[in-house]
Amino acid sequence: MEKVKLGRTSIKVSKLGFGTGTAHPSGCCSQALMDKKEMAELLLYAFEHGVNFWDTAFQYGTHRHIREALRHVRRQDVVIATKLVSSHEKETEKMFSTSLKELGVEYVDVCLMHGLRTKRELSYKQGALNELLKYKKAGKVRAVGLSSHGLSALKAAAEVPEIDLVWARINFAGLCMDSDRMGLYDQLASVSCLKKLAKVILPKNLTAALRPKIDTDSLSETNRREVEETLKVIHSKTKGVVGMKVLAEGHLQEKTDESIRYVRNLPFIDSFLIGMTSRDEITKNCRSLDSG
Numbered sequence: 001m002e003k004v005k006l007g008r009t010s011i012k013v014s015k016l017g018f019g020t021g022t023a024h025p026s027g028c029c030s031q032a033l034m035d036k037k038e039m040a041e042l043l044l045y046a047f048e049h050g051v052n053f054w055d056t057a058f059q060y061g062t063h064r065h066i067r068e069a070l071r072h073v074r075r076q077d078v079v080i081a082t083k084l085v086s087s088h089e090k091e092t093e094k095m096f097s098t099s100l101k102e103l104g105v106e107y108v109d110v111c112l113m114h115g116l117r118t119k120r121e122l123s124y125k126q127g128a129l130n131e132l133l134k135y136k137k138a139g140k141v142r143a144v145g146l147s148s149h150g151l152s153a154l155k156a157a158a159e160v161p162e163i164d165l166v167w168a169r170i171n172f173a174g175l176c177m178d179s180d181r182m183g184l185y186d187q188l189a190s191v192s193c194l195k196k197l198a199k200v201i202l203p204k205n206l207t208a209a210l211r212p213k214i215d216t217d218s219l220s221e222t223n224r225r226e227v228e229e230t231l232k233v234i235h236s237k238t239k240g241v242v243g244m245k246v247l248a249e250g251h252l253q254e255k256t257d258e259s260i261r262y263v264r265n266l267p268f269i270d271s272f273l274i275g276m277t278s279r280d281e282i283t284k285n286c287r288s289l290d291s292g
C-alpha cells in the first residue's frame with residue numbers, strides 16, 4: 001500500500017489508517033468491546049495488507065489492544081497516534097504517562113489534543129500543548145497537533161505554528177463533519193470551565209439526545225466546501241492532514257468505493273482513518289483504495 005509523509009514530519013504512514021474509536025450505542029468504542037487478542041489479530045491482518053498506521057485515544061479504551069498487537073511487530077514498523085482530552089500541564093502529564101504504560105511503549109509517534117470544537121477551547125488548552133511540545137523535545141512524541149470537532153477549532157489550528165498535524169472529519173456527503181453549529185452539550189463542553197458541569201447535569205442518554213442527529217446533520221455543500229478550503233490552507237502551511245469519518249460512522253457503508261475514492265483523491269489529505277472490526281472490512285477497504 002502507498003506510504004505517505006504526514007506534512008512536514010518524517011512520519012511515513014499508509015494512505016489508509018486503522019481507526020480504533022468507532023462509536024457504539026453502548027457509549028464505548030466498538031473496537032474496545034472486542035476481545036484484546038481478536039482486535040490485535042485484526043490490526044496485524046491490516047498490517048500484512050500494508051496498513052502501518054494505528055489510531056487510538058486515551059478515551060477509546062484500545063491502548064491495551066494495540067499493546068497486544070505490538071508483541072508481534074517491531075515498534076518502529078508501526079505508527080501509533082493517540083489523543084488526550086486534558087487541558088492543563090499536570091493532567092496531561094498524568095494521561096500521557098498512563099497512555100505510554102497502557103500501550104507498553106517508550107514513545108508514541110503522534111499525540112493530539114482530542115476533539116477540539118472552538119478557537120477558545122484551543123487557547124484554553126495551551127497548557128496541554130506546552131506539555132506535548134516538551135515530550136516532543138524529549139523524544140517521547142514525534143509530532144503533535146489536534147483532532148477537530150468544530151470548524152472554529154479547525155480554522156484556529158491553521159494559525160498555530162507549533163501544530164504539526166490535524167485530524168479532521170471529511171466525506172463527500174458532508175455527514176458528521178465539522179461545522180459552526182453545535183448541540184447544547186457541545187456548546188457547554190466547549191467552554192472548558194463548564195465541561196465538568198455539563199457532564200454532571202447532562203447524563204449520557206440526554207447528551208446523546210442533545211447532539212445533532214446524523215441524518216439532519218449533513219452540512220450544506222457551501223459549508224462542506226468551507227471545511228475543504230480550511231484543510232487546504234492547513235496543508236499549505238506544511239501541516240499534515242488526516243481524514244476521519246470517511247464512511248460517516250458507517251452511514252456511507254453502501255458507498256464505500258465512492259467514499260474512499262473521494263477522500264483518496266483530495267490533494268490536501270495525506271492519509272485517512274476508517275474504523276474497522278472485521279477482516280472483510282479491511283480487505284474490502286484496502287481493495288477499494290488500490291482500485292481508486
Ligand SMILES: NC(=O)c1ccc[n+]([C@@H]2O[C@H](COP(=O)([O-])OP(=O)(O)OC[C@H]3O[C@@H](n4cnc5c(N)ncnc54)[C@H](OP(=O)(O)O)[C@@H]3O)[C@@H](O)[C@H]2O)c1
Nearest residue numbers: 019020021022147244245246247248249250253274275277
Ligand atoms: N475526535 C477524534 O479524534 C475522532 C473522532 C472520530 C473518529 N476518530 C478516529 O477516526 C476513526 C474513523 O471514524 P469512525 O470509526 O467513527 O467512522 P468511519 O470510519 O467513518 O466509519 C466506521 C464504520 O464504518 C463501517 N465500515 C468500515 N468499513 C466498512 C466496509 N468496508 N463496509 C461496510 N461498512 C464498513 C464500520 O462497521 P463495523 O462497525 O461493522 O466495523 C464502522 O461502523 C475512528 O475509529 C477513530 O480512530 C477520531
